[in-house]
Structures are given as C-alpha cells and as structure tokens.
Amino acid sequence: MNDIDARSRRARVNVVVGATVLGTAALLVLAWVVGGRPGNPVALAILCALAATSWFVRQRAESGRDLSFSLTSVVLVAAAALVGPVGAGIVGFAATIVPSRPRQPFVQWLFNLALSGALGLVGGLAFHWVRSGEPLARDLGAGELIVGVGLAIALVDVLQCLTNVVLVSGVLWAATGVRFRNQMLRMLTATGPVYVGYGVIGFVYAVLWVPAGVGAFATVLVMPPLLAAQWAYAQYGEEQQAHERTMNALVSAVQLKDPGATGHLLRVASLSRMVAEASGIGANRVEAVSMAGMLHDVGTLTVPNDVLRQADTVEGDDLDLVLRHGEAGALMLEGIEFLEESRAAVRHHHERWDGRGYPDGLAGEAIPVGARIVALAEAYEVLTSGHEDRPALSSQAALVALAARAGTEFDPALLPALASAVRLEGSSPTGTPTEQPEHAPRAKGGAGHDEPGVSERIAVRLDARRARTGSRAAAHTRTTSRRSGQGR
Structure with a gap:
C-alpha cells in the first residue's frame, strides 16, 4: 500500500x-x-x-x-x-x-x-x-x-x-x-x-x-x-481453524511448486466469491465456490511445470496430464468433508459451455455452476494480470474479450455478474489490490494452461482426438457387423 x-x-x-x-x-x-x-x-x-x-x-x-x-x-x-x-x-x-x-x-x-x-x-x-x-x-x-x-x-x-x-x-x-x-x-x-x-x-x-x-x-x-x-x-x-489449516496446507503445496500461483489463487478465490454473490446462488454455496477458486489448481501438483506452460502445444501423455489435472484435484479433496461441495467445481473448471472442454466434455447447465463461476473468474484474473509474454489487459478490455467467448467457452448468464462485480469493485477482484501478493515472474516459452486462448487450441485437439476415436469405433462396428454376417 x-x-x-x-x-x-x-x-x-x-x-x-x-x-x-x-x-x-x-x-x-x-x-x-x-x-x-x-x-x-x-x-x-x-x-x-x-x-x-x-x-x-x-x-x-x-x-x-x-x-x-x-x-x-x-x-x-x-x-x-x-x-x-x-x-x-x-x-x-x-x-x-x-x-x-x-x-x-x-x-x-x-x-x-x-x-x-x-x-x-x-x-x-x-x-x-x-x-x-x-x-x-x-x-x-x-x-x-x-x-x-x-x-x-x-x-x-x-x-x-x-x-x-x-x-x-x-x-x-x-x-x-x-x-x-x-x-x-x-x-x-x-x-x-x-x-x-x-x-x-x-x-x-x-x-x-x-x-x-x-x-x-x-x-x-x-x-x-x-x-x-x-x-x-x-x-x-x-473446527473452523482446522479447516483453514487444511486449506493453507493445500495452497502452500501449490505455491511451493509454482511461486507464481500465490497471487493467482487469492485473486481467483476473491473474484469467484464476488461473482457468486452477484449471481445470487445462495450464501452457503458462495463459500464453497470461493474455496473452489482457491483450490482450483491443486491438481496441477501432478503435472510438471513445463507441461503446464506448453499446454497449447503438448500432445500424447503430456496432454493427458493437462486434461486430468481437474480430476486429480477433485481426488485430492475426496474425504475432506467441508470441501465436498467444492470438489465438483475443482474437477470441472475447464469444461466449456459448448461441451468442448475437459475432463468430461460437459456442456451448458450440465456443468456445475461453481465450475462455471471459477472458470470465468480465472479467465478474468489471467487476462488482467498478464505475464512476461503478454501485457495485462484493462478491466474493460478483459470483459470484452470474455464476452466474445460467451456461449462457447463461458456461461453467458454469468457475464453480467462479472461485469457488475468489476464495475463496483474496480480492476481488482477484491478492491484491495495492495493487500494481495504479486505474481512471481513466469517463465517464458509458451502460454500456460489457464490462458483463455489455450482453451480453444486444446478444444481443437480434443475435437480431432474424439473424431479419430469415433472413426475407429465406427470402423470396429462395421467390421464386427461384417463378421457377424459371414458367420450367419
């Protein structure tokens, strides 16, 4: 300050x-x-x-x-x-x-x-x-x-x-x-x-x-x-203090792996809370969404940093690691009772409104509302933070960029809640930017998995993968049918 x-x-x-x-x-x-x-x-x-x-x-x-x-x-x-x-x-x-x-x-x-x-x-x-x-x-x-x-x-x-x-x-x-x-x-x-x-x-x-x-x-x-x-x-x-110690331990593990995540997690959690409040989903669910925002990237502990930074280009097993990090995070939280409602948002925060996301390809309202909120909060935070390879966008420019993806990547009904939160609170999700840790410098050499533009490139590769899988499945069905006909 x-x-x-x-x-x-x-x-x-x-x-x-x-x-x-x-x-x-x-x-x-x-x-x-x-x-x-x-x-x-x-x-x-x-x-x-x-x-x-x-x-x-x-x-x-x-x-x-x-x-x-x-x-x-x-x-x-x-x-x-x-x-x-x-x-x-x-x-x-x-x-x-x-x-x-x-x-x-x-x-x-x-x-x-x-x-x-x-x-x-x-x-x-x-x-x-x-x-x-x-x-x-x-x-x-x-x-x-x-x-x-x-x-x-x-x-x-x-x-x-x-x-x-x-x-x-x-x-x-x-x-x-x-x-x-x-x-x-x-x-x-x-x-x-x-x-x-x-x-x-x-x-x-x-x-x-x-x-x-x-x-x-x-x-x-x-x-x-x-x-x-x-x-x-x-x-x-x-009991509440024990919950906070659990949260701190999980967050600290992510921060030790990637010091640049320190400010990111705090900002996403804070903005997720604000968007959830503005959307009127109910006070009890707001807290769960906020905790999901804080822990949404806990599954990245299973993914090497260089893979995360090259998420827009990796293929094969490395791509599978990226695609499974939400699922891995949800598994890490399994059995922690007070985080049970947050697990779905952690698992599905990379799903897309058009069904081309991961890990499960959910679409529209089938995606848990907490996951939709965290996805939007993370995208806004990343766009307004920037890194060494891309300058930060202004709040208005970030809102315009996200609005262009409404109906494909993001739930269009949540954009007004985000705009309202940003308008009332200023460019910082909490209105208190000086109290939040700054991002540590991120390594150059590629766009991280949480960059909004990376979502589209991963979706294209997933489309191709699903198409190949569908073609193989169709070919297998035709072959099986022919063999069954010969048998008769």
Whole structure:
C-alpha cells in the first residue's frame, strides 16, 4: 500500500469512527430525554459487570471466521427490557470501557466503545417505544408476555443486529475497501441466526428477573446455558481453524511448486466469491465456490511445470496430464468433508459451455455452476494480470474479450455478474489490490494452461482426438457387423 492510499484509508476510518461517536452521543441525549434516569440500580450494576466480563470471555470464543457467540449481545437485549434506554446504553459502554488485551489502537477501541453503546441505546429506545414507556411488571399474563414483551424484545434484537452489521461493515469498508454490500450480506448470513438465540435468551432472562419475580437470581439460572453455548462456539471455532489449516496446507503445496500461483489463487478465490454473490446462488454455496477458486489448481501438483506452460502445444501423455489435472484435484479433496461441495467445481473448471472442454466434455447447465463461476473468474484474473509474454489487459478490455467467448467457452448468464462485480469493485477482484501478493515472474516459452486462448487450441485437439476415436469405433462396428454376417 502506498503512502497516499494509507493516508486516504486512515482518513476514511477517522470519518466513520467520528460519525459513529457523534451518532451514539445523539442517541444518548435522545434516550435521556425520552426515558430519563436508568431504573433498577441493582440490575444495572449486575448487567454492567456481566457485560464487562463477557467481553473478555468472547475473546476466547472466536470461531475463526465471521461468527462468534457473544454474551455481551445477550446482556444488551436483556438490558433494554430491564434498565431503560439510558441504562442499556451504560451497559453497552461497560462492555468495552476497559481496553482489551492485547491493547487495541485508540481509534479501534473508540469505535468499539461507541458501537457497543449504540447497540444498547438503540435496543433500549426500541423497547421503550413498543411498550409506550411502560416498564416490566410482576405477574404479567401469558398473552402480555408473548405479545407485549416478546414482540418488543424481538424488535430490540433485530435492530441491534442491523445496527451492528451496518456500523461494522462501514468501518471495514473504510479500513480495507471491502465492498459494503458484500460485507453486510456476509455478516447477516453469519450473525443473523445467532441473534435469534440472543433474543430468546435475553427474553427468558428479563422475564425471570421481573415478571417471574426471580430477581437477581435469574443471572444464576441463565449463566450455565450461556457458558455452555459459549463453549460450544469455541469448539466450532477450533473446527473452523482446522479447516483453514487444511486449506493453507493445500495452497502452500501449490505455491511451493509454482511461486507464481500465490497471487493467482487469492485473486481467483476473491473474484469467484464476488461473482457468486452477484449471481445470487445462495450464501452457503458462495463459500464453497470461493474455496473452489482457491483450490482450483491443486491438481496441477501432478503435472510438471513445463507441461503446464506448453499446454497449447503438448500432445500424447503430456496432454493427458493437462486434461486430468481437474480430476486429480477433485481426488485430492475426496474425504475432506467441508470441501465436498467444492470438489465438483475443482474437477470441472475447464469444461466449456459448448461441451468442448475437459475432463468430461460437459456442456451448458450440465456443468456445475461453481465450475462455471471459477472458470470465468480465472479467465478474468489471467487476462488482467498478464505475464512476461503478454501485457495485462484493462478491466474493460478483459470483459470484452470474455464476452466474445460467451456461449462457447463461458456461461453467458454469468457475464453480467462479472461485469457488475468489476464495475463496483474496480480492476481488482477484491478492491484491495495492495493487500494481495504479486505474481512471481513466469517463465517464458509458451502460454500456460489457464490462458483463455489455450482453451480453444486444446478444444481443437480434443475435437480431432474424439473424431479419430469415433472413426475407429465406427470402423470396429462395421467390421464386427461384417463378421457377424459371414458367420450367419
């Protein structure tokens, strides 16, 4: 990252953090005007203590990706119902008032403080509005609990989830350039279901405290299942980290064989994710496509580098090695459960829309959609990267070149998704080109197997091979027929 880019991003971060702080301050004033002083000082003290403690517990339960189970979120939901808007805001501030270890940069800590406070204030104001300022009371009927309290807490839960997603996506956009909409969708997919659990537990906690008359002892009743859930998510986190270690090992093997693959794999994975998101194939399948993009060339471990670089001219056994590398990659991933959905894309990413690709000659929609996406992402990445024998194309020139192959080599329905991703994100698949490793220099002497133009030349040779095979099969059939006639 050059100095100008770094300064620009720091400035954007400062603007977003400043706006978050000012917004939280405005919410605090509104909460004071609407709800007045926080109620139930005992509950406020206990909730603040839980919030401060849960922040440290959360650090040990990160899932390894975008998902974690947060005791803080449960406490904030309950605080909205128990201590009023200002009280809920205070509980939110308590969650991050003590800097974490290792110590965060001040701007990051300030953002987390404002974010957590905003979540509490938004939840408290929502509960106050739905209940028309009426606090929880003892001995509420079942209907009032479900409709009056349950719906209020459901709204609290939804608004806190959306506030968290919007503010975090905004600061990530400012800091890294990641596309705001994509980040929001990823966070909603990851945290949305978890927030349902936060709402249910927060509802139970609040009902036990006031309507059921349990009081502070409700904390003792609620904490064991919360800690159990926290432990379960920690285990999930370890599983995700094991998955990442597996991915890293496979990618490292490819990189050791071909250092020039380092940037290529990252870019294809990132662009595959973006095209998959733009095509609307579903969040779960997006992750599988992204992993397939990262591992699409793992089968090249079975092919000598000089064969891969001369893929447009090799024949015989060397050509067979090239044709089988997708199949070899899929075999390498066999038995790795979390990569099962990615295997088909790895195997078939060199199939062509017109059926003239390899390894199986699939055509049209018979080709798995993940494979079609990875094929298009790889072609775009190669065209816009270039190498020592060919200069890189601009984004627009690459899109024009790929559009010329739509309906023959590529799925024409995916071209708009690619164009949309490139238009919104710029020439880099991730929008953050400075964070991606550069290609190592590639050896001269031929076009690599992943060059889009090589696909057509391989297809011509495959056509000739299939024609010869078909002729021999037809001749064999005629000979067999004649012999059978002589026998009669």
